[in-house]
Amino acid sequence: MEKPKEKENKQIRGEEKKITFNVSKENNFSNWYSEILEKAEITDIRYGVKGFVVIRPWGAMAIENMYRIYEQALQDTNHQPTVFPAVIPEANFKKEEGHVEGFTPQVFWLQDIGEEKLALRPTSETAFYQMYNLWIRSWRDLPLKLYQRANVFRYETKATRPLIRAREFHWIEAHDAFATKKEAEEQVQEDIQTTEKIMHQVFGVPFLPMKRPQWDKFPGAEYTIGSDTIMPDGKIIQQPSTHLLGQHFSKAFDIKFANKDEKEELVWQTCYGPAISRILASVISMHGDDSGLVLPFAISPKQVVIVPIFNEKNEKKVMKAAEEIKESLKDFRVQLDNSNKRPGEKFFFWEMKGVPLRIEFGEKEIDAKELTIFIRDKKEKIKTKLNSIEKEVAKLGKDFDKRLLEKADKMFSNIVVSCKTKEDIKNALDNKKIARFSFCSIESDGQKCAEFIEKELQAGVRGIRADKKEKPEGKCPFCNKPAKEVVYAGKSY
Amino acid sequence: MEKPKEKENKQIRGEEKKITFNVSKENNFSNWYSEILEKAEITDIRYGVKGFVVIRPWGAMAIENMYRIYEQALQDTNHQPTVFPAVIPEANFKKEEGHVEGFTPQVFWLQDIGEEKLALRPTSETAFYQMYNLWIRSWRDLPLKLYQRANVFRYETKATRPLIRAREFHWIEAHDAFATKKEAEEQVQEDIQTTEKIMHQVFGVPFLPMKRPQWDKFPGAEYTIGSDTIMPDGKIIQQPSTHLLGQHFSKAFDIKFANKDEKEELVWQTCYGPAISRILASVISMHGDDSGLVLPFAISPKQVVIVPIFNEKNEKKVMKAAEEIKESLKDFRVQLDNSNKRPGEKFFFWEMKGVPLRIEFGEKEIDAKELTIFIRDKKEKIKTKLNSIEKEVAKLGKDFDKRLLEKADKMFSNIVVSCKTKEDIKNALDNKKIARFSFCSIESDGQKCAEFIEKELQAGVRGIRADKKEKPEGKCPFCNKPAKEVVYAGKSY
Numbered sequence: 001m002e003k004p005k006e007k008e009n010k011q012i013r014g015e016e017k018k019i020t021f022n023v024s025k026e027n028n029f030s031n032w033y034s035e036i037l038e039k040a041e042i043t044d045i046r047y048g049v050k051g052f053v054v055i056r057p058w059g060a061m062a063i064e065n066m067y068r069i070y071e072q073a074l075q076d077t078n079h080q081p082t083v084f085p086a087v088i089p090e091a092n093f094k095k096e097e098g099h100v101e102g103f104t105p106q107v108f109w110l111q112d113i114g115e116e117k118l119a120l121r122p123t124s125e126t127a128f129y130q131m132y133n134l135w136i137r138s139w140r141d142l143p144l145k146l147y148q149r150a151n152v153f154r155y156e157t158k159a160t161r162p163l164i165r166a167r168e169f170h171w172i173e174a175h176d177a178f179a180t181k182k183e184a185e186e187q188v189q190e191d192i193q194t195t196e197k198i199m200h201q202v203f204g205v206p207f208l209p210m211k212r213p214q215w216d217k218f219p220g221a222e223y224t225i226g227s228d229t230i231m232p233d234g235k236i237i238q239q240p241s242t243h244l245l246g247q248h249f250s251k252a253f254d255i256k257f258a259n260k261d262e263k264e265e266l267v268w269q270t271c272y273g274p275a276i277s278r279i280l281a282s283v284i285s286m287h288g289d290d291s292g293l294v295l296p297f298a299i300s301p302k303q304v305v306i307v308p309i310f311n312e313k314n315e316k317k318v319m320k321a322a323e324e325i326k327e328s329l330k331d332f333r334v335q336l337d338n339s340n341k342r343p344g345e346k347f348f349f350w351e352m353k354g355v356p357l358r359i360e361f362g363e364k365e366i367d368a369k370e371l372t373i374f375i376r377d378k379k380e381k382i383k384t385k386l387n388s389i390e391k392e393v394a395k396l397g398k399d400f401d402k403r404l405l406e407k408a409d410k411m412f413s414n415i416v417v418s419c420k421t422k423e424d425i426k427n428a429l430d431n432k433k434i435a436r437f438s439f440c441s442i443e444s445d446g447q448k449c450a451e452f453i454e455k456e457l458q459a460g461v462r463g464i465r466a467d468k469k470e471k472p473e474g475k476c477p478f479c480n481k482p483a484k485e486v487v488y489a490g491k492s493y
Numbered sequence: 494m495e496k497p498k499e500k501e502n503k504q505i506r507g508e509e510k511k512i513t514f515n516v517s518k519e520n521n522f523s524n525w526y527s528e529i530l531e532k533a534e535i536t537d538i539r540y541g542v543k544g545f546v547v548i549r550p551w552g553a554m555a556i557e558n559m560y561r562i563y564e565q566a567l568q569d570t571n572h573q574p575t576v577f578p579a580v581i582p583e584a585n586f587k588k589e590e591g592h593v594e595g596f597t598p599q600v601f602w603l604q605d606i607g608e609e610k611l612a613l614r615p616t617s618e619t620a621f622y623q624m625y626n627l628w629i630r631s632w633r634d635l636p637l638k639l640y641q642r643a644n645v646f647r648y649e650t651k652a653t654r655p656l657i658r659a660r661e662f663h664w665i666e667a668h669d670a671f672a673t674k675k676e677a678e679e680q681v682q683e684d685i686q687t688t689e690k691i692m693h694q695v696f697g698v699p700f701l702p703m704k705r706p707q708w709d710k711f712p713g714a715e716y717t718i719g720s721d722t723i724m725p726d727g728k729i730i731q732q733p734s735t736h737l738l739g740q741h742f743s744k745a746f747d748i749k750f751a752n753k754d755e756k757e758e759l760v761w762q763t764c765y766g767p768a769i770s771r772i773l774a775s776v777i778s779m780h781g782d783d784s785g786l787v788l789p790f791a792i793s794p795k796q797v798v799i800v801p802i803f804n805e806k807n808e809k810k811v812m813k814a815a816e817e818i819k820e821s822l823k824d825f826r827v828q829l830d831n832s833n834k835r836p837g838e839k840f841f842f843w844e845m846k847g848v849p850l851r852i853e854f855g856e857k858e859i860d861a862k863e864l865t866i867f868i869r870d871k872k873e874k875i876k877t878k879l880n881s882i883e884k885e886v887a888k889l890g891k892d893f894d895k896r897l898l899e900k901a902d903k904m905f906s907n908i909v910v911s912c913k914t915k916e917d918i919k920n921a922l923d924n925k926k927i928a929r930f931s932f933c934s935i936e937s938d939g940q941k942c943a944e945f946i947e948k949e950l951q952a953g954v955r956g957i958r959a960d961k962k963e964k965p966e967g968k969c970p971f972c973n974k975p976a977k978e979v980v981y982a983g984k985s986y
Contacts, residue, residue, distance in 0.1 A: 046624070046627055047578055047623075047624070048585075048623070049578065049580060049582055049608075049609065049611065050608065052580060054575065054576070054577055055575060055576035056575060057574055059576075060573075060574040060575050061573075061574060063576065064574060080553075081550055081553040081554060081557060082547065082548060082549060082550055083547070083548035083553050083556065083663065084540075084547055084548075085540055085545035085546070085547065086579075086661055087542060089541060092541075108603050108606070109603070109604040110602070110603060110613070111602040111604050113601070113648060115542075115543065116542065118542065120603070120613070127540075130541070131539070131540070131547055134537070134539055146550065151644070153579070155606060168578055168579055170576065
């Protein structure tokens with residue numbers, strides 16, 4: 001008999017026939033999520049430190065692909081990469097009053113080494129901006145648009161969840177400085193467009209750009225626009241946020257430039273932070289199904305898996321054809337599965353891994369010069385001519401991502417429910433929806449109503465739409481004051 | 494009059510005509526190195542924390558290119574990427590006796606948060622191997638070859654130098670596990686080959702693979718092979734090192750596998766660590782000259798800069814041609830410099846930045862369909878037909894890197910001097926050479942002689958060649974015992 005340890009491991013590697021993945025995403029999303037992260041080898045939660053997980057090769061490769069796409073988009077909008085230290089001196093960290101107040105409880109500090117006290121960066125405003133003080137002198141130095149890919153650290157006291165809420169996460173942070181407020185506000189809009197162009201259009205994760213209430217903005221910002229998307233359990237998750245920092249930090253760090261009249265002015269600043277590891281959580285949750293992952297063609301570590309079906313007699317011939325097919329697809333990320341597993345096991349395994357396309361064939365298909373392609377999301381098989389395989393894969397890949405996007409958009413379009421009364425709002429939230437309603441104000445005087453909603457309905461007021469102006473009607477259902485805004489509220493992680 | 498601040502800044506950006514870079518690499522390498530890092534905007538040392546520097550866009554882009562090339566080489570030898578936490582629990586860290594002893598003085602610890610004490614990783618053996626304990630069950634799981642790109646932290650007490658010796662550096666660490674010692678030893682050889690294939694052949698940095706003396710091996714290893722290269726001031730710098738860990742860590746972390754007979758055995762391990770930020774230091778130092786950087790075509794952030802020369806009358810026509818040339822070179826990393834600077838300033842600036850090829854032309858050249866290409870290392874101009882520019886750039890790029898490699902090899906081939914007596918050795922070291930001589934032993938009984946060399950000659954015994962067997966002659970010049978090995982010694986950072 002097989003040892004339990006050996007058996008379990010075979011399962012993890014998908015070598016065991018009876019590897020199971022039969023958790024219902026619809027009925028129990030939480031279990032489904034944990035199970036798929038483990039079975040598809042995205043993360044391993046057994047590292048033993050709260051909030052820190054190991055990202056395994058399948059997850060690491062997806063994240064690397066996502067980084068490259070996102071970084072390219074930033075470079076296309078004139079950002080340049082940098083690498084900043086992971087530690088920030090306490091004195092820097094404390095320069096912007098609102099910032100230090102908001103972030104201090106979340107900071108990991110290094111143990112004293114007899115030098116200045118150092119924070120492990122929870123975000124890098126106070127690292128970048130002391131250098132902006134040195135680098136920016138004249139209007140000719142503006143705009144300055146820099147970013148870095150980095151690991152950041154936050155001392156999270158709430159329950160952590162792999163990729164969703166962690167103590168170390170992997171993100172990009174862009175820090176831009178301008179001569180005028182107008183340019184800075186345009187940058188905020190460009191950031192929203194970048195989220196739209198990449199997270200939505202390429203990764204297939206739709207979102208609502210929400211201008212956050214004053215009490216919920218980034219510490220040190222004038223205002224914050226968060227990208228709210230939703231998990232299958234109806235919970236909102238914040239994705240990239242962009243902040244108009246205004247002149248808060250330029251005042252604190254004395255970042256001045258000489259304008260064209262040789263007069264000194266403070267710069268206007270923005271920052272933008274897509275957390276790649278967290279976006280992966282949304283990608284997994286949005287597209288996956290009860291057979292496992294469904295990864296967009298654009299980011300899947302392998303876009304195509306080739307599964308040749310052979311016996312002892314025709315192995316050589318079939319494997320030769322498999323190698324030739326792989327070679328003809330060299331512009332794609334292709335896995336040739338020539339392991340000893342049975343075809344059925346291979347099918348199961350690669351479906352669970354979310355590989356968009358599977359090419360399968362045996363001797364008969366080679367002779368007929370016609371292959372079968374299995375399409376992961378639709379679970380359909382189509383036939384295709386051997387000599388047009390390259391074109392076909394390119395087309396199927398495009399169609400694949402378009403379909404994921406459409407499906408996600410359709411789901412998302414039903415998620416917002418317009419409400420008038422408290423009861424409407426409660427019902428919408430109970431039905432895992434986002435409630436939309438007229439509200440007193442997202443300025444400070446609305447905070448009490450928001451706190452009431454938080455307490456009574458366990459939901460947060462996420463803010464107002466940043467992409468369009470919406471007209472409120474009547475009164476706030478909580479305080480009965482005239483409504484000044486249309487807000488959205490939902491449950492969140 | 495221009496303000497000093499404004500003037501300095503223009504200089505930094507190369508907008509000032511009289512930007513100076515006139516430090517002699519040969520006469521004062523140390524100043525040359527500091528100056529080029531600043532002027533070419535590779536790093537900024539004004540971050541204010543000892544051993545932590547900011548890597549600016551030009552440096553960050555070079556490092557990113559180097560990472561991609563190196564990671565591809567590791568994937569080509571069947572390594573897979575992972576992302577491990579940056580923190581390591583104290584209990585893990587202390588599991589391997591030699592390791593903890595060697596690394597503890599260098600560790601940054603996090604301030605107590607009422608949970609387990611955490612180290613900021615100085616290297617990740619003790620992070621990876623607790624997971625290898627979970628992931629490796631059977632011979633089918635072997636070999637396991639994983640790597641990560643990561644920032645690592647060491648509490649360096651000696652003087653730090655940007656990219657060379659830092660408290661945070663950016664590296665790749667590969668951690669491999671095998672069923673047999675033979676395979677592990679083959680992996681060590683494969684690692685040396687990867688260093689040869691990438692650092693030497695692609696980046697143009699020659700090295701000697703040295704098996705380190707027992708007293709100088711990696712803490713926790715059976716033996717260490719370091720890649721020693723040299724700086725223009727004759728000082729040795731260690732580049733990627735590879736370690737046969739043997740079963741030291743598999744014992745400490747209980748990493749066992751069931752062999753084909755279902756019997757449990759400990760795995761055999763190796764690790765390999767190319768520090769990309771440090772290799773950039775060697776690339777800069779090896780190839781640069783008194784006009785600034787000379788970056789290999791393979792890694793330069795921009796491979797080609799296009800400098801159109803125009804006046805008010807023909808600006809439109811010349812700029813149109815420049816855009817067309819840029820478009821025809823879209824397979825390369827191209828910068829079109831259409832700034833308002835004068836051509837001479839642009840030439841100076843891009844030469845200092847080390848861009849391999851500069852294409853320059855005005856209206857006359859466009860009409861004649863013939864352009865000038867300036868080649869950075871040779872400082873020569875050649876003429877080339879407009880319609881063959883793409884082919885020409887590809888060829889010139891290849892030739893460029895071949896020439897850098899040959900020049901570096903030539904320099905390096907003269908660096909080792911064979912010595913017989915103490916005086917020979919002293920002379921060689923005084924002449925900035927590596928001394929090669931017969932020596933008692935790199936096993937523990939040679940440590941006293943090595944300490945004597947360290948103290949009297951300020952040089953280190955780097956070990957014996959790992960790529961070939963060399964026969965010692967006569968006696969050790971320090972203890973007069975029969976020589977067992979041929980060692981190499983040199984001064985180092």
